Amino acid sequence: MAAPETVNLLIKARWIVPVVPENRVFENCALAIRGGVIQALVPQSEADKRFEAEQVINLGNHVLMPGLVNAHGHAAMSLLRGIADDLPLKEWLHDHIWPAEGQWVNEDMVRDGTELAMAEMIRSGTTCFSDMYFFPEQAAQAAQQAHMRAQIAFPILDFATAWGSGPEEYFRKGLALHDDFRASNLITVGFGPHSPYTMSDEPLKRVATLAQELDAPIHIHLHETAKEVAESLEQHGKRPTQRLADLGLLSPLTQCVHMTQVDDTDVALLSESGAHVVHCPESNLKLASGFCPVQTLLDAGINVALGTDGAASNNDLDLMSEMKTAALLAKAVSGRAEALDAHSALRMATLGGARALGLEDQIGSLEVGKAADITAVELSELAAQPVYNPVSQLVYTNSGHRVTHVWVAGRAVLLSRQLQTLNERELIGKSRWWRQQISQ
Numbered sequence: 001m002a003a004p005e006t007v008n009l010l011i012k013a014r015w016i017v018p019v020v021p022e023n024r025v026f027e028n029c030a031l032a033i034r035g036g037v038i039q040a041l042v043p044q045s046e047a048d049k050r051f052e053a054e055q056v057i058n059l060g061n062h063v064l065m066p067g068l069v070n071a072h073g074h075a076a077m078s079l080l081r082g083i084a085d086d087l088p089l090k091e092w093l094h095d096h097i098w099p100a101e102g103q104w105v106n107e108d109m110v111r112d113g114t115e116l117a118m119a120e121m122i123r124s125g126t127t128c129f130s131d132m133y134f135f136p137e138q139a140a141q142a143a144q145q146a147h148m149r150a151q152i153a154f155p156i157l158d159f160a161t162a163w164g165s166g167p168e169e170y171f172r173k174g175l176a177l178h179d180d181f182r183a184s185n186l187i188t189v190g191f192g193p194h195s196p197y198t199m200s201d202e203p204l205k206r207v208a209t210l211a212q213e214l215d216a217p218i219h220i221h222l223h224e225t226a227k228e229v230a231e232s233l234e235q236h237g238k239r240p241t242q243r244l245a246d247l248g249l250l251s252p253l254t255q256c257v258h259m260t261q262v263d264d265t266d267v268a269l270l271s272e273s274g275a276h277v278v279h280c281p282e283s284n285l286k287l288a289s290g291f292c293p294v295q296t297l298l299d300a301g302i303n304v305a306l307g308t309d310g311a312a313s314n315n316d317l318d319l320m321s322e323m324k325t326a327a328l329l330a331k332a333v334s335g336r337a338e339a340l341d342a343h344s345a346l347r348m349a350t351l352g353g354a355r356a357l358g359l360e361d362q363i364g365s366l367e368v369g370k371a372a373d374i375t376a377v378e379l380s381e382l383a384a385q386p387v388y389n390p391v392s393q394l395v396y397t398n399s400g401h402r403v404t405h406v407w408v409a410g411r412a413v414l415l416s417r418q419l420q421t422l423n424e425r426e427l428i429g430k431s432r433w434w435r436q437q438i439s440q
């Protein structure tokens with residue numbers, strides 16, 4: 001008999017949903033992890049014979065799934081959660097969010113807000129998030145320190161903000177940040193042109209050129225509202241998606257966030273270019289922005305990822321409940337109950353996000369050779385009974401609060417519901433302090 005293979009960690013679970021292969025649930029299996037990478041997914045009886053593990057974790061009432069990928073957000077805006085609700089996008093931004101940001105956004109606010117957001121995301125099963133906000137250096141450092149995987153899209157707009165005087169400075173600082181994190185295995189730095197309606201053609205073209213040169217992602221708000229589309233038709237004589245295509249901005253590197261008000265030409269442009277869509281159903285619902293026709297996009301072969309958007313327009317960062325909203329909304333929008341079934345919703349929140357972020361070879365499924373970015377969800381409580389189908393419980397019964405363990409690249413960031421890399425009490429204290437400052 002061959003000598004046992006040494007691994008760092010063996011996780012035994014009642015159920016494992018690997019996402020690849022599709023639509024499968026493995027029972028009483030184990031994941032073996034070495035050097036932060038998945039070595040095997042095998043029956044527990046085989047794992048006991050084959051591996052000698054430094055640590056064994058038994059999760060007898062749990063589902064193991066790939067860590068969730070929150071493909072759109074503004075983490076630091078968690079400190080503005082609940083500051084203004086029940087308003088349409090334009091009024092909400094112009095009269096409330098932008099003035100508050102103008103006064104309060106600085107390095108400390110971004111650092112503290114990003115940590116608050118990461119703590120909430122980890123606790124509800126997210127291992128990787130995309131972020132677009134000012135002072136992205138702070139967000140990148142905070143993520144690296146908390147051992148979370150992140151795509152940091154540095155913001156670019158036509159006008160000055162607390163972070164810079166205009167496009168020239170945004171590009172300079174952003175490219176320096178890209179350079180600083182080139183060797184990081186957790187952080188990807190990409191371009192965050194805010195939206196077509198806050199940017200002129202020249203900086204957008206520059207984004208397209210530089211992103212191709214650096215093979216770096218582009219993350220942009222697109223077709224968030226009907227108004228945005230109408231104004232673009234008036235000013236540019238074309239829809240925003242067409243304008244971006246004409247500027248060379250649509251490619252497999254591009255993540256188009258929101259995509260409500262989608263017509264056939266938009267679908268064709270997205271599908272021909274290989275661009276990705278990031279669906280943010282709760283933010284779109286809350287701001288009454290419109291509906292993203294998710295099933296139509298999937299049927300056209302377009303990759304769709306899932307995001308919460310910032311906590312100021314959601315108002316939580318629980319991607320597990322976002323999956324439920326996405327699945328329910330897809331049925332309402334398409335008029336078909338079979339649209340975005342539970343497995344498809346889970347795939348969108350994991351592999352869909354990984355593909356959009358260009359990380360498909362590293363994360364998004366529990367496959368041998370991929371990073372051990374793993375979430376464990378306990379299904380023993382009353383409201384999860386009885387368990388006929390664990391994927392149904394994950395998607396349709398609000399499982400965010402049932403997350404017990406989270407690993408990123410094989411390292412635990414949540415163990416038995418306790419954060420390992422962030423201090424929960426300290427973060428609550430800091431958040432209260434910011435509320436006092438901001439509401440003065």
Ligand SMILES: [Zn+2]
Nearest residue numbers: 073221309310
């Ligand atoms: Zn957003």
